[in-house]
Amino acid sequence: MLDSIRDKVRRGERLDAADALALFCEPDLLAVGALANEVRERMHGDRAFFNRNMRVEVTNVCVASCLFCSFAKLEADSPGAHTMTLEDAWRELEVRMDDPPGEVHIVNGLHPGLPFTYYEELLRGFKRIKPDVHLKCFTAVEIQFFADHYGMTVTDVLSRLREAGLDSMPGGGAEIFHPDVRSRISHDKATGQQWLDVHREAHAMGMRTNATMLYGHIETFEHRVDHLMRLRELQDRTGGFQAFIPLAFHPDGNGMKNLPAPTAVDDLRTVAVSRLVLDNFAHIKSYWVSSTPKIAQVALRFGADDIDGTIVHETIYSAAGSTSPSGLAYDELVRLIREAGRIPIERDTLYNVLREHPRAALPEAAAKVRDRERPKAKRRLPVTDAAADVAVDSTKESSPW
Amino acid sequence: MVTHPDRTEPLRIHGVHYLNARPLWQAFADGAVTMSREHRLVLAAPAEVARAIAEGDADVALLPVAAAASIGGLELVPGSAIGADGPVRSVAIFGERPLDQLDTIALDLSSRTSVVLARLVLAARGLRPRLVGATAAEALSRVGGATGALAIGDAALAVEGRFAHTLDLAAAWKELTGLPFVFAAWFARPGVLAAGDGEAFTAAKGYGLARVAELAAEHAEAHGLDAASLTSYLQDSLRYDLDAPALRGLGEFFARAASARQLPRSAPSTVTAPVATGPQHAESLDRLLSRAADGDRLSGAEGVRLLREAPLFDLGLAADAVRRRKHPHGVVTYIVDRNVNYTNVCTTSCRFCAFYRPVGHAEGYVLSREELAEKLSEVVRAGGVQILLQGGLNPDLRLSWYEDLFRWMKREFALGLHALSPEEILHLARIEELDVRAVLERLRAAGLDSVPGGGAEILVDRVRRRIAKAKCTSEEWLGVMRVAHHMGLRSSATMMYGTTDTPEDRVQHLLKLRELQDETAGFTAFFCWDYQYEKGTRIAPGDGGTQLYLRTQAVSRLMLDNVDHVGASWVTQGPAVGQVALRFGADDFGSVMFEENVVSSAGTTFGVDAREIERRVREAGFRVARRDVRYAWLTEPS
């Protein structure tokens, strides 16, 4: 099976659902990875993209109750619920104006008590502060919610938001499209079809968007394949997707905490199969916050060509050291990519190249580009996944064997 | 292993100080040779000469041919060699019975070339005696009954005629192939010799051969030997020409040794192009990788090439193929144990270490019996099978303290004792003024089961001196392991890369481990990891990254063809990378250590950890089993 898939890939033929399933089931992970890498290098050579972005979540209040969500609070007055004033939200950008991100990425809960004008004002305010900032905001789930909640069509919602400054849409909220899964994990928000329809609308208006898939919970490989196929179909029609981002399910503090998280082997396989199946997507992103920086590095050899951005959060702000925190994260990302033997390319949201960094001369030479000026303080990327919690930092012994 | 030649520095010529090599280097010692540039001669034992050229401390070296093949990428200097066409007298198997009646042969391991020759000759005669390593004196002292000995050099000459049966190996080779045998020759790092320098070595040979009688007489007098016999040995038994028949003999030896997986296969290219000046990468990377996957022995130069140039996937697939051949059952093991650091007081102050406290420091500790008892009880309760006990070099703790501790542990707890890295054993030998063997004997009597391979870092002294000035030398580290292995103790082997080491250094490290393993077969497994930068260490963080880890582990799997197990270092790389590393040649997930800080910070119990490890192993496509320190399965693979 793998041989015939390899032949197809090399001939530039499209893989079908059976091929995709076979790739998910193939025991030889490296063979799948090598094939995805072939395609990835055909498309992008050694280039690996990242950007300087910042994330804002203006509210975590959400009327929906997705099983996997550890972020949302049902009521505005639930403990831990928060909703930013417009001024607070804008301040997030204002305080970074000495080294501003190129993109502001906003995703929120589905707040029942805010007027639509809140969102319009939100966007306008960011554009006032930095007219050329790229606003990548609101998942299709939020757009659908706005339409339902405020009694508008999706087209109207998108037009008004675009009017207010919306440039593109992130790919969140896709989860798993198949109704068998979606009805169990996200029964009370936009359906898979609605998600796709919102993106179709956005593409029709000339907006670019991303797509995601939340994998590794209760879905089967068949559901993943179905998900990829639906995305590929829409992309055939619109060409409006830029990047596909597989997101690993994390079982913390949510309704599926008894499920184990997918392991690195599944992460890499999913990246690789996505690259091979989504032949009409320009970019496959391994989102380092989700996969851990170490696995994101490997993913750059398994089909991914993007590791997302600096993602400056206030939590990273407090990191010690004299350089600005965004600069720190920026350097770390460049280093991460160079260590992986790729050429770091800073891009904007629409994949225009902003800056090309030199690559490490040889895979091994990565070890020679050591930054000797680095201050003594510990400078690690914040690691958000379970990988960080196990002993990684607790081995004080130089040689544990 | 090749660095760029600098032709402005004096040429560093390293020769072996043995009598039989003297005709080749005496002219350099006497300043009787003219070359394109200044040169100086350094004399040492064969192993040191090999080390010097491998680590870039020598430009031209008189090398045993097996060492040259292991290093790889060197140029053979034409014209001279130390060889024999027929009996050589100084390399022979001795016995009281005919060769085919010997069931054991003790091998003097000081010359790998002779050991390989012995293996080839025995195999060609269909003989399969048990081969056991020994020192020269030991080997000869065992001769008797069904036990014979391979003796080399002066030791062999000294016992000529003493035993009933002698098999001269050069004669046996001649009989087998019809060709002369070459033991050693001059090898140069590529590009260090200018045109015409090759002839200087031939001229030097002429100078030496004209003085053979003098050299023999001098040596005979110094060692109380018979001058006439020595002269005859040099003049009649040895053959110093590297002519066409000798080259054919050398090529034949390399080919046979490579087929028997005793030496890297790359060697003949040096021979067929004796004055090659260009890079010797005639072979494609693909071809090299597929040979490696098939189990061909790799030279150091080939290892460096793979580390530098081979694509990640190809390395992974080749390492995975080796893993599959060595462990066809598809089982990945792990051990349940605990790392206990009995003291953090240390006099060594390694630059990469954040753990130690100097003597007298307020944060220094030595664990009390109560603290230890609690830790060990937890291990027992959790189904652990072993304690990994390591600590700093604390001058207050004497050998008797360890003996008491070990006895107490063994009495109170049914746990394996994987304890004290070579550095700690050397430290004990020093403060007790005992030799390493005596220390190990006493520790073993007290309960020591196996020796952890920690503290190896990079077994290249140039690197060690920079990162850990006070640490033992490479030779000392290997020496402790050699003694331990000869005593029947098993140990692991490790490598910590990513400080100031180069790919060449890493491969040299692997070669040294492989060589000792050839001799002792005492290493059970190999683990590597990159230097872990943290607060308190004094070396800039390495830019290693995950790819480098996977590459390094894969190349290690390919180079260490004689080590059974390679472990994924999930403790340093994280369990996610550890899992991926299983597809890059590892067949072991190391230890599921449970340290109190791990358990409490993750808020989990040991059972969850082991289950989690098992799940990851299975998801990577393997079955999983718990093991003991010797890699025996303790649970059915599932």
Ligand code: SF4
């Ligand atoms: S819609 Fe989004 S914020 Fe709301 S519960 Fe679902 S995942 Fe969480």
Ligand code: SF4
């Ligand atoms: S010998 Fe061991 S404990 Fe002592 S400083 Fe070096 S690494 Fe640390």
